[in-house]
Amino acid sequence: MLIGEVARRSGVSARMLRHYDTLGLVRPTGRTVGGYREYTPEDVRRILHVEGLRSLGLSLRQIARTLDDPGFSPAALVGDLIRKTEERLTRERELLDRLHAVDAAAPTGWEDVARIIELLHGLGSPHAARRQQAVLAPAEPVPAELLAEAVLTEADPNVAGALRWALARTGADGVASLASGMASEDVDIRRRTVLAIAELPGEEATAALTDALGDSDPAIRRQAALALGARGVTEAVPTLLTTVAEGPNDVEAAELLGTLARDADWTDRILDALVDRLGAPAADPAARRRLTQALGEMPGAAALPVLRRLAHDDDRPVALIASALVRKLS
Template sequence: MLIGEVARRAGVSARMLRHYESLGLVRPSARTEGGYRQYSEEDIRRIFHIESLRLLGLSLHEVGRALDDPGFEPSVLVEELTRQTQERIAQETELLTRLRRIGAAEPSGWEDVLQVVALLRALGSKSAGKRQRAALSAVDEVPVEVLVEAALGEADPHVAGALRWALAHAGDDGAALLGAGLGSAEAAVRERAVRALAEIPGEVATALLRGALTHDDVAVRRCAAPALAERGVDDGVPVLIGMVVEGVNDTDAADALGALASDPGSAERIATGLTDCLADGGAEPSVRRRLAQALADVPGPVASRALADLSYDEDRAVALTAGYVLRLRNGR
């Protein structure tokens, strides 16, 4: 078979076939009397093999090794090609993400494009100071998706605070995206998500915080409950009471309960919940003392009776705490 027919059959140009021959990848089995190259079926199969290996990303040098080296191990090469391909995909994905972010910012000119690029670069800087300054400048300049991604991945507390501030000014879109962070497999990401939601006003964030009260992660629940209390939502009362009992941010939890207790409808529920923790008599002295402190700002007879009982507690510290709280209440 002559070179022109081989080229048509293999989908390779005659010029490329001559190049393969110059590299020793394929050699015509014979020549005609006129000196034209003749290729056998075996030659054509080798050409197809060459093209198949090139499609996998092999260089022509690697193709030659693969076809002629008896000690060649395909698995090693395939593993290396897989690694290289994954790296290329990661690089292309990063570029695509960057382009989408720039497009989402709707730049009106090259100055806007360059500004967005500079902010994106600063948000990914190794310098915490640069990231913090970028976060404080990013409101309305970069897509909210970028802020959310940065907030969920930020470990520095100062930068994280700046990002939460930026998200608080980004509206409901940021809240909705942060909601997905609550489902992360990483505890740190879940905590960052709920802390950011706690600072975002509006019904969307409030609804997500309400849902977080039933989250499997206790840290998420303990962050959501005080945040809801600040909004006047008492759904998290059981979580707050649990925090008092367990001594986890109990002062903040007690303050939140006291604020909610200013509503008469919530006050009785809170007082009952706190006193129920004393009912079985099994609470440790430290727990009874924290409960007495939490009852301080809860109005009503239920709280007063519980404090009166605690003022005679067998533990001196508990009795003194309850007595002091009672005197404060009576002096109001």
């Protein structure tokens, strides 16, 4: 076949076929009497092979080396191509994320664009001090979307604290920006999210924290309950009781229960719940001591009868704690 027919059948232009010939990549097996290139079926198969490898992203030099290497391993080649493609996609995804971040900030001019890009570079620094500086340095508020994204991935406690502080300054926008974090399958991301929401004001944050009481992770439920208890939300009471019994944060949880118990409608409910847990057959000694200590945070008149009974408890540490509280409250 002459070059024109090969071009029609293979879809490769005559110009490219001549280039392949010049490189030695696909040389026609013969020539006509007039000197024209003449390709055999084997030559055409090689052309199609070359085009297939080009479609995978190989350069012509790589293709030549691959086809002429008797030790060529297709599996190794495909594996290398996968790795390089994944790296390229990662770079493009990072670029796309940066573009989305700039767009979400609604820049009004190139100065705004430059400011956001500088912030993104700072937040992406491998050095914690540089990331913290990037959060605290801007004179203008940082877009909530950028801060929320950084909060979800930041492991350094100092930087995370700065990010939560900055996010709290954005107000209600911060809650919406963190919504995806609470839906994450990664428990660490959900934990960072609930800590950030706990520092946000408003009803939306309270609603999000109330939803977090149903999370499968005990640490998330505990943090949500502590934040809700500080807001006076009584839905947190069952989790606060569990926190008192099991710890950690049992002292803080007890103080919050004491504050909530000042509401006359909740005094008896909370006190009865503490007593029930104290008398539960499965209650271990350490839990009973923490629960007894929590009674000292209850309104004195309500807690004294219970504490007087516990002053004669068979568990000596419980009895000692109760006796000390009776003296304090009497």
